[in-house]
Amino acid sequence: xxxxxxxxxxxxxxxxxxxxxxxxxxxxxxxxxxxxxxxxxxxxxxxxxxxxxxxxxxxxxxxxxxxxxxxxxxxxxxxxxxxxxxxxxxxxxxxxxxxxxxxxxxxxxxxxxxxxxxxxxxxxxxxxxxxxxxxxxxxxxxxxxxxxxxxxxxxxxxxxxxxxxxxxxxxxxxxxxxxxxxxxxxxxxxxxxxxxxxxxxxxxxxxxxxxxxxxxxxxxxxxxxxxxxxxxxxxxxxxxxxxxxxxxxxxxxxxxxxxxxxxxxxxxxxxxxxxxxxxxxxxxxxxxxxxxxxxxxxxxxxxxxxxxxxxxxxxxxxxxxxxxxxxxxxxxxxxxxxxxxxxxxxxxxxxxxxxxxxxxxxxxxxxxxxxxxxxxxxxxxxxxxxxxxxxxxxxxxxxxxxxxxxxxxxxxxxxxxxxxxxxxxxxxxxxxxxxxxxxxxxxxxxxxx
Amino acid sequence: xxxxxxxxxxxxxxxxxxxxxxxxxxxxxxxxxxxxxxxxxxxxxxxxxxxxxxxxxxxxxxxxxxxxxxxxxxxxxxxxxxxxxxxxxxxxxxxxxxxxxxxxxxxxxxxxxxxxxxxxxxxxxxxxxxxxxxxxxxxxxxxxxxxxxxxxxxxxxxxxxxxxxxxxxxxxxxxxxxxxxx
Numbered sequence: 001x002x003x004x005x006x007x008x009x010x011x012x013x014x015x016x017x018x019x020x021x022x023x024x025x026x027x028x029x030x031x032x033x034x035x036x037x038x039x040x041x042x043x044x045x046x047x048x049x050x051x052x053x054x055x056x057x058x059x060x061x062x063x064x065x066x067x068x069x070x071x072x073x074x075x076x077x078x079x080x081x082x083x084x085x086x087x088x089x090x091x092x093x094x095x096x097x098x099x100x101x102x103x104x105x106x107x108x109x110x111x112x113x114x115x116x117x118x119x120x121x122x123x124x125x126x127x128x129x130x131x132x133x134x135x136x137x138x139x140x141x142x143x144x145x146x147x148x149x150x151x152x153x154x155x156x157x158x159x160x161x162x163x164x165x166x167x168x169x170x171x172x173x174x175x176x177x178x179x180x181x182x183x184x185x186x187x188x189x190x191x192x193x194x195x196x197x198x199x200x201x202x203x204x205x206x207x208x209x210x211x212x213x214x215x216x217x218x219x220x221x222x223x224x225x226x227x228x229x230x231x232x233x234x235x236x237x238x239x240x241x242x243x244x245x246x247x248x249x250x251x252x253x254x255x256x257x258x259x260x261x262x263x264x265x266x267x268x269x270x271x272x273x274x275x276x277x278x279x280x281x282x283x284x285x286x287x288x289x290x291x292x293x294x295x296x297x298x299x300x301x302x303x304x305x306x307x308x309x310x311x312x313x314x315x316x317x318x319x320x321x322x323x324x325x326x327x328x329x330x331x332x333x334x335x336x337x338x339x340x341x342x343x344x345x346x347x348x349x350x351x352x353x354x355x356x357x358x359x360x361x362x363x364x365x366x367x368x369x370x371x372x373x374x375x376x377x378x379x380x381x382x383x384x385x386x387x388x389x390x391x392x393x394x395x396x397x398x399x400x401x402x403x404x405x406x407x408x409x410x411x412x413x414x415x416x417x418x419x420x421x422x423x424x425x426x427x428x429x430x431x432x433x434x435x436x437x438x439x440x441x442x443x444x445x446x447x448x449x
Numbered sequence: 450x451x452x453x454x455x456x457x458x459x460x461x462x463x464x465x466x467x468x469x470x471x472x473x474x475x476x477x478x479x480x481x482x483x484x485x486x487x488x489x490x491x492x493x494x495x496x497x498x499x500x501x502x503x504x505x506x507x508x509x510x511x512x513x514x515x516x517x518x519x520x521x522x523x524x525x526x527x528x529x530x531x532x533x534x535x536x537x538x539x540x541x542x543x544x545x546x547x548x549x550x551x552x553x554x555x556x557x558x559x560x561x562x563x564x565x566x567x568x569x570x571x572x573x574x575x576x577x578x579x580x581x582x583x584x585x586x587x588x589x590x591x592x593x594x595x596x597x598x599x600x601x602x603x604x605x606x607x608x609x610x611x612x613x614x615x616x617x618x619x620x621x622x623x624x625x626x627x628x629x630x631x
Contacts, residue, residue: 075484087551087590118484125497125535126591128604161482166493166533169589183489183525185532201487242595244553250595288552288590329594331553345552349589355532 002256003230005218005238006211010098016133018140021101027146029109029220034154037220042113046216048224050236055081055172055209056287056327058311061216067196068114069204077205078116079181080107080213082123082130083165083172086287087349088329091240092210094252096123096130100137104160106213108146109220111158114206118159122177125164134162169353173401174207175199176355187357188401211240232258235310239328245283246334248272261285261307261314262299265332278334282417285314286326288346289406291413292339293323319413339421340432343414344372350407361404364395368411375422378429385415385422466503466511476518488519492529495519496536505545506537534588542577542584544622547601550587553594562598562610563587569619582623607631 014020021027033042047062068076080103084092096103103121111119123131138160141147149157163181165171171180175189178200199205215237219227228236235257241264244250249272255264265280266273274280280295301307302321307314314325333342351365368391374380392408399405415422425432468476476495483490492515499511507530516523530536537545548563563585567573570583577584593599596608605627607618614631621629 084592085590088553088594090592090594090596093592124592125493125533126588126601128497129606163490164494164497166496166529167535167588168533180493181490182487183492183519183521183529185528201484244594244597245556252595329553331556331594333556337556342552342555345550345555349551352534352589 002259003238004254006095006102006214006240007099007252007254015099016101016137018101018137018144021099026101027105029217030105030146031152033109033112033220034152034156039113039115042109042220045219045224046113049219049227050234051212051215051219051227052235052311053209054211054215054239054328056086058325061208061212064196064208065114065206067194068206069197070115071204075118075203076114076116077200077203078107078111078114078119079177079200079205079207080119080121080210081172081174081177081207082121082127082210083177084210085124085169085172086289086327086329087346088244088284088287088331089242089327090244091242091252091328093127093130094242095210095214095240097133100134101141102214102217103134103210104137104141106216107160108151108158110208110213110216112156117157118161120181121160121162122171122181123162123164125166128164131162131164138162168355170355170401170403173403176401177207178205185355187355190400230256232308232310233312235312239309239325241309241328241330243271243330243332245332246275246278246337247332248275255309257310259309260299261309264309265299274332274334278336280332281335281337282333282339284323284329284331284410286324287329288331288349289409290324290326291319291322291409292417294417297321319409323413339414339418340372340376340425343411344369344376346410347372347407350403354403354407358399358404360395360398361407364391364404365407367391368407372411375425376432378425378432380426382423382426384426385419388415466499466508466514468498468502472498472502480519489521489525492519492521492526493533496526496530500536505541505543506539542581544582544602545584545586547586547588547591549589549591549593549597549599551590553590554597554599557597559598562600562615565612565615569615583619603627
């Protein structure tokens, strides 16, 4: 096992309460920042740490913070993006459920750094029970003087609120999240202006993922330089990986960036290989929107090197032979899985979740779903495979937000690496219907317990 | 996205829904969490409250009532209620089983789970049992990918489902035991 900065105490009984959390070193970063550091010094430590956004895009958090406009007399807002909805991703849920105070601590320290006096955690509506856990923890933090007026006598005031969504993947996009927090439909905004200039209620706003904000805690405690020593190259620190699919031991793991994919999938401390002794067929390392890779590109890159768990390592080879770290939603497929069926399943997800604002996405995702559905059911033809590529090109880059790209990439990658499987569905219409039916019948319930 | 709010008159709430004084205090607390003049931000949270209080779904009357509380136009509530998939704008069963059907759950057998529940309750996805006890729905990724197959009912997640667990779950809910831990 590597070092654990975020989940070190996740198994401690009662860690969800203030007292136990505090006993295990909790809220030190708030004391350190508010008593001994200027807000700018906190920002500098986060920049030194090289922390990159953990929600999926991997944009440097310190740089995002430095863009925040600071006009006189205008409030600024820090929003925590807890709208975790990317298929394959369940790390933020684990963190908030087990150690809610870690997120709250990260938000207090980060709000201080950014000069925000009112911050929000926007959490997906389905996680309503976690919202209750967070509100309970927030009430404790108020009672202990870590939230509210004049925190620890520093003169810094902060109110922290939790707001639920209503079941919309798109609200994980930061401008859609802001719209939703304003009590509207989650339609992404045209950028610019960026939220750093005009965000919530027209004020400068920073939106960060749960894990990014939690990572601010060890960064401030140990210093940015110490944090940057963990990891490899521009992928510093630890990363939460939510491993799922046909793994022997799925779950949420904290890894030091730089370990090999092979160790992560097969290591005894980690996922312990593929469930039921089956063989690996493919994986999607960063949530449903990143490209799928076939087994021969999982543990090795196209150049024959070991594939590394890091932003650069997983994207080694570009879209031709690589993928992306994304959100850390690590989905593994065993030899029995049908790539066409899975591609259709993901396409259906995006068609369902498109907000409908941009025609290329609204129409394109629905077309892709239809075409893939008929291929999957043995009713497609060869032209359909190329048609998918054409629709892809019409969506990609032609929409306000990245949902269109997120829908297009996995389809393109599936065809790139598994074209033979798509063609098999065209050539064997009856077999492919039977196969899929038989396939889903064969999978017993809960193969991974 | 659900796309329309046409509801037959007969299926509207017959009386104007009103929050109990206790619930109203909670509603006020939520509204007060936002800066002055920004109470519209509370709409999603209050719609969740309203669903819990008024039969699990949002009638026109309920939505109008929420608009009145927040001092906004009814259309501002309708457009939100119809955008977010968690909100039901048509009457539903007492318990709604929402089974996740997205990729990672499918890989571990959610198709089978859905089919099993369909057979067990003798309804198809989207339908409600004759006794109005259960509605079966599918949901897109609920963030339980490592613990599938799973379903959500109310605020609860039921994970690592097996046929036996589904049986137990249905019996428990039928008996009114909503606190069952599975």
